[in-house]
Amino acid sequence: MAKDPYTRLVEAVTSAIAEKVGEDKQKIFYLIGKPPREELGDLSFPAVRYEKRGAATVDELIQAITDKLEEEGIDYAEVSRAGAYINIKILAERAIKHVANMLKEYQRLELPKTENPQRLVVEHTSANPIHPMHMGHARNATIGDTLSRLLRARGHLVNTRFYVDDVGKQVAVAAYGVRILGIDPLEEAEKRGIKPDEFIGWIYAVTHTLVDVKMLKKEIEESGDKSLRDKLDDLLLVLKDLEEKGPREYFDRLLEHIGRVEDPEKEISELMVRYERGEEPEKGLVRRVAETALVGIQATLDRMNVSFDAWDWESDLVWSSRVGRLIEEAKKSKYFTWYKGAEAIDIPRFVKEVLSRDPDLRKYFKLPRGFEIPPLILRRSDGTTLYTTRDMAYTIYKFEAWSADKVYNVIGADQRLAQLQLRLALAAIGYVREAVNLVHYDYELVTLPGKKLSSRRGRIITLDNILEELKATAWIEVKKRNPDKPDKWINDTAEKIAIGAIRFKMIQTSAPKPIVFSVEKALDLSENSGPYLQYTYARASSILRKHGPVNYEAIRPGSCNDPDRRRLLIEALRFPLTAAKAADDLAPEQLAVYLLRLADMFNSWYQKDTVIREPDPGARECKALLVELVRNVIGSGLDLLGIPVLERM
């Protein structure tokens, strides 16, 4: 595949320097930067560090680069020296013919493929199947999906998976409520025109709160502790709120039934235990409840442009005896132990005996200095398994199912210790390769200003709600600009803008930083936003529509030397390497930032240099090529970010 001239140049320069100073190519690549002032050139390298070290003088390096460029037949770059820096300038009038050839062949600019393609699993989102997705899931899904897109584009074989967490208390609570109502939840939701995940979410919240109220009342009666009164009042308020949000008859039935039952928590636990054993009718019931929620979750994911290759049910792992086998293996391991009377893995001893003697391994696990962690319990005294135990079995399964070299878990930063514990436990019982190649891709949580999010009380702002708000704002704007377009087009366009806005917001802040999500700010569709990129793309498309196909042969190369055009050309050509680096660094925000910078440059240029009315055909075609190039780059970039591209808006 023909590489773009910029990538070719950078690769040539990188290998010339790397060979000369005997350093890793990757390291040199990271050191190559941009000169502070444009006149100096387009690439820069701080040669001083190698001259000081005696590896090579600046002049020797320049010679090496020059030789390399000649060898590679690169005739569109000029190498110069500025003190201890080496600067390289791209000669636009010569590079332009390579760009034209590239555009003739390709609709989209491709990333240079990795030299080390791997089989990768990306597990992400994995929202509990008891309520609609909220903003935290939006961040998870956007990060997971964007990473997958980037890694695929870089040439890796990526398998995306959603873990359906249906074993455990939460789903049992929702199922308990559904059982009381005696309904098929999916049919019922459809009949009533309620989104299935919202319906389950409501049942879950009502059931959970009613049970809580009951237990709390009992506690107050028994202990006479008045301080619990406030808590109770709070719960009753939540309940009142929920009462208005769902079907009256169902609320009454749940209220009546749970009020009558002696010990609802015990019944929920029994339901849970029977489900884990795979006994009917609980098996069918709980599955149905989870499936219902998933129908709704999947609809939201579809809107968000997020799809999965596989859906893994936690219950399948339990029923298929994978979890049982894991425990058997663990029992044979050197680090098996009994802890508080339960079967466990002795992580402290493993850390002490193995990791302290193996600094490499210790580094892989990134152990904190004063690291202390209790043994990991594998099974409760009543024989049921714990979440982390099942997760260990799941991790092994993920590696097997895709013959994966690496598994990425996109999970919130609050799970850091749990994920570390999981990896250590796996290593302790012999799954060292899996433990080392399991990567916790952690991100900070999304909060809303003010209230804390609480899904158990149905007090969440769902992703669907936010999307609808964004869409409504976009709709007004689209309608204003396109009064004659059919309603369907306006609606679709508004939807795509809403997706662009939310996905961009979720990706532009780097993962370790918390996002305080402000609805008003997300509704601002101006600069530094997804819609701004969509707009820039639409603008470029519009120009090309009016101009017609670019006549590459008519380009007068000299006209591309105009400083503004040259700058735009070079910046656009940085796309493939920028995206490749974003993929390698697992840092999609790098791509987002780059695209904004390019869009700024394009819009600024657009304002002062007309394309269609340019009288000189040689210059006009050069500009048209630039528009086409920028359009392709932003289009490719938006594809990678999973943001819909719009020809008009």
Added chain:
RNA sequence: GGGCCCGUAGCUCAGCCAGGACAGAGCGCUGGCCUCCUAAGCCAGUGGUCGGGGGUUCAAAUCCCCCCGGGCCCGCCA
């Protein structure tokens, strides 16, 4: 108590891992630009002890140490 993450302009953030040539965007605020290719745009102005203090270095927002502020995590929960 211990550990992890974050702290850059009034606000939201990029740059830090891989130290380099004057610290960058957007929002906001002030003023200007549509008989002309999409004004969701553009131009000009405004704004910073890079949380604080030490250290390493020819060179520190970037690396190391200490301190301060905010968040999170330390269950037979998931």
